[in-house]
Amino acid sequence: MSMLSVSDLNVWFGTGRDRVDAVRDATFDVPAGESFGLVGESGSGKSTILRAITGLAPTWSGRIEVNGMTLGPRRDRAFYKTVQMVFQDPYASLHPRHSVDAVLGETLHLHGFKDIDARVVKLLDDVGLGGQFRFRYPHQLSGGQRQRVAIARALAGEPEILLLDEPTSALDVSVQAEILNLLTDLRAERSLTYVMVSHDLAVVGHMCGRLAVMKDGRIVEIMDVQALRDRQATHPYSQELLRNSIGA
Amino acid sequence: MSLLDVENLWVKFPTRQGVFDAVRGVSFTLGKERLGIVGESGSGKSMTGRAILRLIRPPGIVQADHIKLGGDDLLQKSEKDMRAVRGQRISMVMQDPKFSLNPVMRIGDQLIEAYRLANKSDRKGAKSTAIEALEAVSIRDPERVMRAYPHEMSGGMGQRIMIAMMLIPDPEILIADEPTSALDVSVQRQVLSIMDKLVTDRGMGLIFISHDLNLVADFCDRVLIMYSGRVVEVCQADRLHEATHPYTRGLLKSLPRLDQPQGKLQVLKRDPAWADAPSVSGRA
Ligand SMILES: Nc1ncnc2c1ncn2[C@@H]1O[C@H](COP(=O)(O)OP(=O)(O)OP(=O)(O)O)[C@@H](O)[C@H]1O
Ligand SMILES: Nc1ncnc2c1ncn2[C@@H]1O[C@H](COP(=O)(O)OP(=O)(O)OP(=O)(O)O)[C@@H](O)[C@H]1O
Ligand SMILES: [Mg+2]
Ligand SMILES: [Mg+2]
Numbered sequence: 271m272s273m274l275s276v277s278d279l280n281v282w283f284g285t286g287r288d289r290v291d292a293v294r295d296a297t298f299d300v301p302a303g304e305s306f307g308l309v310g311e312s313g314s315g316k317s318t319i320l321r322a323i324t325g326l327a328p329t330w331s332g333r334i335e336v337n338g339m340t341l342g343p344r345r346d347r348a349f350y351k352t353v354q355m356v357f358q359d360p361y362a363s364l365h366p367r368h369s370v371d372a373v374l375g376e377t378l379h380l381h382g383f384k385d386i387d388a389r390v391v392k393l394l395d396d397v398g399l400g401g402q403f404r405f406r407y408p409h410q411l412s413g414g415q416r417q418r419v420a421i422a423r424a425l426a427g428e429p430e431i432l433l434l435d436e437p438t439s440a441l442d443v444s445v446q447a448e449i450l451n452l453l454t455d456l457r458a459e460r461s462l463t464y465v466m467v468s469h470d471l472a473v474v475g476h477m478c479g480r481l482a483v484m485k486d487g488r489i490v491e492i493m494d495v496q497a498l499r500d501r502q503a504t505h506p507y508s509q510e511l512l513r514n515s516i517g518a
Numbered sequence: 519m520s521l522l523d524v525e526n527l528w529v530k531f532p533t534r535q536g537v538f539d540a541v542r543g544v545s546f547t548l549g550k551e552r553l554g555i556v557g558e559s560g561s562g563k564s565m566t567g568r569a570i571l572r573l574i575r576p577p578g579i580v581q582a583d584h585i586k587l588g589g590d591d592l593l594q595k596s597e598k599d600m601r602a603v604r605g606q607r608i609s610m611v612m613q614d615p616k617f618s619l620n621p622v623m624r625i626g627d628q629l630i631e632a633y634r635l636a637n638k639s640d641r642k643g644a645k646s647t648a649i650e651a652l653e654a655v656s657i658r659d660p661e662r663v664m665r666a667y668p669h670e671m672s673g674g675m676g677q678r679i680m681i682a683m684m685l686i687p688d689p690e691i692l693i694a695d696e697p698t699s700a701l702d703v704s705v706q707r708q709v710l711s712i713m714d715k716l717v718t719d720r721g722m723g724l725i726f727i728s729h730d731l732n733l734v735a736d737f738c739d740r741v742l743i744m745y746s747g748r749v750v751e752v753c754q755a756d757r758l759h760e761a762t763h764p765y766t767r768g769l770l771k772s773l774p775r776l777d778q779p780q781g782k783l784q785v786l787k788r789d790p791a792w793a794d795a796p797s798v799s800g801r802a
Contacts, residue, residue: 283670287662288662288665288666290662309702310655310702311702311704311705312672312673312674312675312678312700312701312702312705313658313674313675314670316670317672317673319546352677356674358700359614359673364548402535409575410531412559412560412564413559413564413613413614413696414558414559414560414729415559426648435673436673436700439700440613440696440699441559441700441729442556442557442558442559442561442729442769443558443729443731443769443770443772443773444558444769444785444786445559445767445771446729446772446783447772447773447774447783447784447785447786448785450774450783451782451783451785454782469674469700469701469702469703469706469774471703472773472774472775473774475774475776475779476779476780476783487588498776499776499777499779510704511702511703511704513704514703514704514707
C-alpha cells in the first residue's frame with residue numbers, strides 16, 4: 271500500500287510577471303517502507319514538493335494522500351505526528367535564541383512525551399552529538415552540528431514518514447556516513463518511509479530504491495536505482511545529469 | 519610571491535568549561551591558486567576563513583604571528599581599515615548564504631548597491647551588470663530574481679546569488695565556504711568555471727572550503743586537510759586519493775559510490791593521537 275501518494279501536484283507563487291510555476295503536474299507514489307529520491311536542477315521545485323506536503327506552500331492544486339487519507343488545506347496535529355521534515359537550510363531552521371536542549375525538549379513536550387530528559391540524551395546520542403552540545407546555542411555549533419540537531423528534532427516525535435531535504439549536504443563525508451547509516455537503521459527498525467532530496471547521485475543511489483528526476487518544475491523521469499547505477503536514463507536531461515556526475 | 523601568508527593562527531572561545539581552541543596553530547600561504555580546505559564537521563574550516571577577515575564574533579579571539587595580505591599584517595589594522603579590506607580586497611562567500619543577504623531588501627537592489635560601492639557607475643549600468651552577473655551563475659530568470667526577496671529563492675539559487683555578489687568588487691582573494699554544496703552537478707560546473715577563470719585569467723587567489731572530496735580533488739591545486747583545529751596533511755589536489763594520513767584515508771573510504779553498492783557505509787574510527795600531532799605547515 272502506498273504511504274504517500276502525490277497526484278497532479280501544481281504549486282505556484284506570485285502573480286503576473288512575478289508568477290513562478292514551481293511544480294507542474296507532479297505525480298508519484300511511495301509505498302510504506304520505501305525510500306524515494308528527488309534529484310534535479312537547482313530551482314526545479316524539489317524543496318517545494320516537500321514543503322507542499324508539509325503544508326508550507328500557500329497555493330497549490332492536485333491531490334496529496336498520506337496513509338490513504340487525502341490532505342485538506344490545513345495540516346492537523348496528527349499529521350505532524352506522522353510526517354516530519356528536515357529542512358535544507360540548517361541555519362534558518364533553528365531558533366537562534368533556543369539552546370539545543372530547549373529545541374528538543376520543547377518538541378518532545380509538544381508530542382506529549384513525559385520522560386523528556388532521558389529522551390533528549392538519547393536523541394543527541396542517536397545523531398552522534400555528545401552531551402557537551404546539549405546546552406549550546408545554534409551560533410556555537412558548526413554547520414554539520416546544526417544539521418544533526420535538526421535531524422534529532424525531526425526524529426523526536428517518532429514519525430512514520432520523514433521528508434529529508436538535502437539532509438547531508440552541509441555535512442562532511444564522515445558525518446554523512448554516520449547520518450546515512452543512522453537513517454538506514456531507523457528505516458529498518460521502525461519501517462519508516464523516506465522522501466529524500468539530494469544533488470548527490472551517489473547518496474541517492476545508496477539510500478533510495480527509486481528516484482524522480484526534476485527539471486523546470488516537472489518530473490521528467492522516474493527510475494529505479496539499478497537504472498541509475500547502470501546509467502540508463504531515458505530523458506535527455508537525466509542523461510546529462512548522469513554524464514556530468516561520472517566519477518561519483 | 520604569495521598573496522596571503524598566515525602564520526600560527528589560533529581561534530579561541532572562552533566557555534564555561536574553559537577555553538575551547540577551534541583553530542590551533544595553522545600556517546599556510548595562498549598564491550594565485552585554488553587552495554582547498556577539507557575536513558570533518560567542526561574541524562575549524564569556517565573559523566579559519568572567518569579569522570582571516572577578523573570576522574570571529576566576541577567572545578571569540580583570533581591570534582596569529584601574522585596574517586599578511588601583500589605586505590600588510592591584517593592583525594595590525596584598525597577596524598575601519600578592515601572594513602575596506604573586506605569590501606574590496608578579500609571577499610567571502612559564507613556557508614549560510616541566505617543569512618548574508620539582507621532579508622528585507624530585494625536581491626536586485628542588493629546587487630546594484632554592491633556594484634555601485636565597488637565602481638562609480640550609474641544605476642542603469644549597475645542594473646545591467648547585475649543581471650549579467652546573475653546570468654553568469656546560471657540563474658534562469660534574472661529579471662524576476664532581481665525583484666524577489668531572499669526567502670523566495672531555492673537553496674542553490676541563494677548560493678549562486680551570493681557568489682555573484684562576492685565577485686562584484688573583483689577581489690584579490692575569494693574565500694568560498696561550501697559555495698556549491700546545494701548545487702546539482704550541471705550548475706556546479708558552471709559556477710566552478712567562473713571561479714576558475716578568475717584564478718587563471720585575473721590571478722585571484724581562491725580558498726575553497728568544502729567537504730566534497732571528489733570535487734576538491736578535481737578542482738583545486740593544493741589541499742589542506744584539517745582535523746580538530748589543526749592541519750594534519752597537505753597534498754596536491756590531484757593526489758588526494760593517494761593521501762596517506764589515516765584520517766584522510768578514512769574520509770575517502772566513507773564516501774558512498776554508485777558503482778559499488780554497500781549496505782552500510784564505513785565510519786571513521788578516530789584516533790586521539792591525530793589531535794595531538796602538531797599542525798602541518800601549508801606553506802607552498
Ligand atoms: N516563497 C517563494 N516565493 C516565490 N518563489 C518561490 C518561493 N519559494 C520557492 N520559489 C521559487 O520556486 C522555484 C523552485 O524552488 P525550490 O526551492 O523548490 O527549488 P529546488 O529544486 O529545491 O532547488 P535547490 O536544489 O536549489 O534547492 C524557484 O524558482 C524559486 O525561486
Ligand atoms: N561561539 C562559539 N563558542 C564555542 N565554540 C564554537 C563557537 N563557534 C564555533 N565553535 C566551535 O568551533 C569548532 C569549529 O567550527 P567551524 O565552524 O570552523 O567548523 P567547520 O569545520 O566549518 O565545520 P562544518 O563543516 O560543520 O561547517 C566547532 O566545534 C564549533 O562547535
Ligand atoms: Mg531545495
Ligand atoms: Mg563550516
